[in-house]
Amino acid sequence: MSEVATSMEPRERLRVAVHGEDALRRAALGRMVAEGGHVVVGPSDIADVVLTDGEVRPGETRPVVLLGGADDSLSAVLPRDANPSQIDAAIRAVAVGLVVRLSATGETGFSAMRETEGHALLTPRELEVLAALAEGMTNKAIARRLDISLHTVKFHVESLFRKLGARTRTEAVAKASERRRRETIML
Amino acid sequence: MSDPTDPLVQFSNALVARAAAANNAVAAIRLGHGRHVTGMVWRSGVVVASEQALPRREEFELVAPGGSVVTAKIAGRDSSTNIAVLNSAESIAAPTIVAGEAQTGSVTLAVGADGMGGASARLGLVNLVGPEWHSSRGGVIERRIVLDIRLAGREEGGPVFDTAGAYLGMSTFGPRGQVIVIPSATIERIVPLLAKDGRIARGWLGVALQAVAVPDALRESADQSSGLMVMSVVENGPAAQAGIVAGDIILSVDGTPAHRFRKIARHFGSDSIGRKADIRLIRGGAVMTVQTTIAERQAA
Numbered sequence: 001m002s003e004v005a006t007s008m009e010p011r012e013r014l015r016v017a018v019h020g021e022d023a024l025r026r027a028a029l030g031r032m033v034a035e036g037g038h039v040v041v042g043p044s045d046i047a048d049v050v051l052t053d054g055e056v057r058p059g060e061t062r063p064v065v066l067l068g069g070a071d072d073s074l075s076a077v078l079p080r081d082a083n084p085s086q087i088d089a090a091i092r093a094v095a096v097g098l099v100v101r102l103s104a105t106g107e108t109g110f111s112a113m114r115e116t117e118g119h120a121l122l123t124p125r126e127l128e129v130l131a132a133l134a135e136g137m138t139n140k141a142i143a144r145r146l147d148i149s150l151h152t153v154k155f156h157v158e159s160l161f162r163k164l165g166a167r168t169r170t171e172a173v174a175k176a177s178e179r180r181r182r183e184t185i186m187l
Numbered sequence: 188m189s190d191p192t193d194p195l196v197q198f199s200n201a202l203v204a205r206a207a208a209a210n211n212a213v214a215a216i217r218l219g220h221g222r223h224v225t226g227m228v229w230r231s232g233v234v235v236a237s238e239q240a241l242p243r244r245e246e247f248e249l250v251a252p253g254g255s256v257v258t259a260k261i262a263g264r265d266s267s268t269n270i271a272v273l274n275s276a277e278s279i280a281a282p283t284i285v286a287g288e289a290q291t292g293s294v295t296l297a298v299g300a301d302g303m304g305g306a307s308a309r310l311g312l313v314n315l316v317g318p319e320w321h322s323s324r325g326g327v328i329e330r331r332i333v334l335d336i337r338l339a340g341r342e343e344g345g346p347v348f349d350t351a352g353a354y355l356g357m358s359t360f361g362p363r364g365q366v367i368v369i370p371s372a373t374i375e376r377i378v379p380l381l382a383k384d385g386r387i388a389r390g391w392l393g394v395a396l397q398a399v400a401v402p403d404a405l406r407e408s409a410d411q412s413s414g415l416m417v418m419s420v421v422e423n424g425p426a427a428q429a430g431i432v433a434g435d436i437i438l439s440v441d442g443t444p445a446h447r448f449r450k451i452a453r454h455f456g457s458d459s460i461g462r463k464a465d466i467r468l469i470r471g472g473a474v475m476t477v478q479t480t481i482a483e484r485q486a487a
Contacts, residue, residue, distance in 0.1 A: 109364065112320050
């Protein structure tokens, strides 16, 4: 399937070879690539970039954007459900020699259980303050809700910042939720 | 032109011989569309592979050493130790395997299947060897072994040998594409269980837990500084039946402090199912003990 856009794009148009596990998926990826302003070419045609959700030719020398998998030797490794803008950005990046990974490192591959060091563990009270921060409450409102003094709230918030390595309330909420996601144990 | 007494030539020839000898230890597991991963021929007709590398499918085509194509069924898979076992319909002759211990700095050969009945080889060092560790899926891995080898996706799951030809374990991808080894001790422990039952049975309480610091006021009566707070309770699970509720902080299980999940993980092995467990916890500012019966965790 080859498609050439008629209007000139201000951005560079790349030739992208699309591999897909099945025809439907291949067609969807092809549409996504075409909508990004690129030209979809066949697997063995001359291409700037290979986009694949599975197969990688042995000895492939062109930059590859792989969707799903943990093969770190490839130019770009994205999750199988990566969104169109991530895929488009990855295609453009690998075409100019960059390497693309998800920012949440360690998401792929067999990894160790993460457990926070003892001194950085939050107390039940701090978790309550954090829940209030996540709702966007002010220190005053938190003091009222938890029936503690404003001074105590400030103390807890400072402790949260220190333990989570955060500088802002938003950052504290984000880091705590990331920690909860990674470290919650189902037993 | 090559001088047979040249140590480099000897080294290279020795590697060639090792790679050739390893050829009958690897089978390619076809994933479709020309892709494959590597399995290791463990026993006649039994192939061991990296669990994370295999799609959720019941049956695969294998390219056995020499190139014959046979079908194989999944006999069992365990994501907690990243081990999958396949049984092939036709027997594949198994090589003699001698297990070895990895040592930091030793030269290793990681072998993969080339997809056509042959082997591919990678040479490198054991980058580091560490103690037993717990995977993010809750499995215990006997040793932490990291290689300074780069591996192609199709080579994942193949055997890693030392220079004496001893089997150190199965290659797999760790975080950030790091190549790690599931040690032979873990393979030897898990594979027979998977081959027999198709799964690794584990104890279950029916709770989601998060490590927390014990409040200062309770540290003395709790006699420890951290525990595992119950974030949610599965309806009708063992914990729910014992009256455990969200917000409880578990301090110990049968006397073993629950500072960390790691510490109490071994209380929930397959032998724990059906056993009564005393759980010491903090609820509403008081320390108490409840008894529950450990159930079996259902497959995720």
